[in-house]
Amino acid sequence: MKEHCDFCQKRKPPSELMVSPKTGATICSDCLAAAHTLMEPGALPAPQEMPRGPRRGPPPRLEATLEELLGVLGRKVVGQEEAQEALAFAFLTHLARLKDPSLRVHPHLLLVGPTGSGKTHLVRTLADHLGLPTVHASATSLTQAGYVGDDVETLLARLLREAGGEPELAEVGVIFLDEFDKLARKSGEHRAESRDVSGEGVQQALLRMVEGALVPVPQNLSGPARYGGEGRREVLLDTSRILWIFAGSFEGLEEVVRSRLPPALGFTPRRAGKRPLPTHEDLVRYGIIPELVGRIGQVVLLSPLTEEELARVLEGPEGFLAEYRALLQRFGLSLHAEEGFSRLLARRASRMGFGARGLRALLAPLVRRKAVEAMRSGGREVRLSPEDLMEEEALP
Numbered sequence: 322m323k324e325h326c327d328f329c330q331k332r333k334p335p336s337e338l339m340v341s342p343k344t345g346a347t348i349c350s351d352c353l354a355a356a357h358t359l360m361e362p363g364a365l366p367a368p369q370e371m372p373r374g375p376r377r378g379p380p381p382r383l384e385a386t387l388e389e390l391l392g393v394l395g396r397k398v399v400g401q402e403e404a405q406e407a408l409a410f411a412f413l414t415h416l417a418r419l420k421d422p423s424l425r426v427h428p429h430l431l432l433v434g435p436t437g438s439g440k441t442h443l444v445r446t447l448a449d450h451l452g453l454p455t456v457h458a459s460a461t462s463l464t465q466a467g468y469v470g471d472d473v474e475t476l477l478a479r480l481l482r483e484a485g486g487e488p489e490l491a492e493v494g495v496i497f498l499d500e501f502d503k504l505a506r507k508s509g510e511h512r513a514e515s516r517d518v519s520g521e522g523v524q525q526a527l528l529r530m531v532e533g534a535l536v537p538v539p540q541n542l543s544g545p546a547r548y549g550g551e552g553r554r555e556v557l558l559d560t561s562r563i564l565w566i567f568a569g570s571f572e573g574l575e576e577v578v579r580s581r582l583p584p585a586l587g588f589t590p591r592r593a594g595k596r597p598l599p600t601h602e603d604l605v606r607y608g609i610i611p612e613l614v615g616r617i618g619q620v621v622l623l624s625p626l627t628e629e630e631l632a633r634v635l636e637g638p639e640g641f642l643a644e645y646r647a648l649l650q651r652f653g654l655s656l657h658a659e660e661g662f663s664r665l666l667a668r669r670a671s672r673m674g675f676g677a678r679g680l681r682a683l684l685a686p687l688v689r690r691k692a693v694e695a696m697r698s699g700g701r702e703v704r705l706s707p708e709d710l711m712e713e714e715a716l717p
Contacts, residue, residue, distance in 0.1 A: 387409055396638075433570070434622065435623075458497070477491070494563055625676060
């Protein structure tokens with residue numbers, strides 16, 4: 322048997338030593354008493370409170386008019402007029418509910434539209450204009466509590482961080498959850514791909530938040546304190562005041578809607594044009610739990626951007642070309658797009674089916690290549706022509 326303690330390294334009589342049967346480590350009675358003392362409440366110094374970060378952006382504005390919000394969207398968003406109206410009214414309802422908690426109207430929205438149709442841009446534009454703390458997240462990163470990944474409470478922790486650590490400000494914020502359709506449960510109809518076991522569990526956790534609950538939220542998202550222990554510091558957030566906006570492409574939802582509609586009579590074809598709006602029953606059949614569907618105030622359809630609208634996204638005062646002009650000016654370069662360039666680029670992006678994101682995917686490498694050529698040759702102008710697009714397509 323050892324004659325010394327493995328912790329203090331002092332020689333001790335056998336009567337004062339204890340040996341762990343699992344590890345074989347030896348500890349003396351003095352070290353054991355000191356360990357017990359350290360485990361008593363208050364023995365260790367209390368960890369310092371996490372400092373609150375500075376609030377980014379303008380202070381929140383809780384007063385607005387419909388004309389003001391529609392004007393902001395009209396200047397910064399191309400197309401999607403119906404979605405603009407729905408979002409403007411939802412934000413107005415959100416502000417009214419903050420001033421009068423007795424209002425029971427649900428302002429929460431579900432945006433259904435293809436990739437690149439402007440869902441994220443619409444929400445960010447209004448939230449930034451009002452100075453509301455906002456979290457943009459993808460539902461694909463969320464998992465049910467107990468599984469590897471982020472749980473729903475992470476959204477609240479991020480919102481608290483966006484609010485500079487101020488709970489009162491976080492409670493008036495906005496959470497925008499994209500890829501919401503990926504949470505549809507396996508039992509839903511027309512599901513081409515199945516979600517893992519966390520899909521419905523995440524929906525249940527979201528339901529609790531959307532309904533309104535006092536949720537303890539960690540003030541820091543990293544380190545051991547996130548999972549508990551002495552360093553964990555929490556605040557209570559009232560989620561009943563948060564505006565929730567869900568979005569997704571919802572592939573296969575049209576088939577669910579069509580199966581509900583009666584067949585056309587005789588030889589009269591079904592009228593083309595405006596798509597039928599999905600009902601709450603359609604969403605339930607798709608795989609969204611009924612309780613969560615019932616908390617969604619309105620479903621809004623977004624259409625793919627047309628070639629003309631994509632060209633406006635390029636050429637507008639705050640369009641993609643304007644963004645690159647501002648960037649290249651910092652390098653002493655000017656940017657000029659020749660006639661026909663924007664229309665051809667918009668046509669190609671439309672064929673790709675990625676909307677405004679397709680525009681960026683096509684424009685970014687071309688601008689980079691032309692800007693590097695100009696810098697190396699000592700030029701002062703970057704010109705974009707339809708021929709450049711032909712050459713870019715021919716590159717390996």
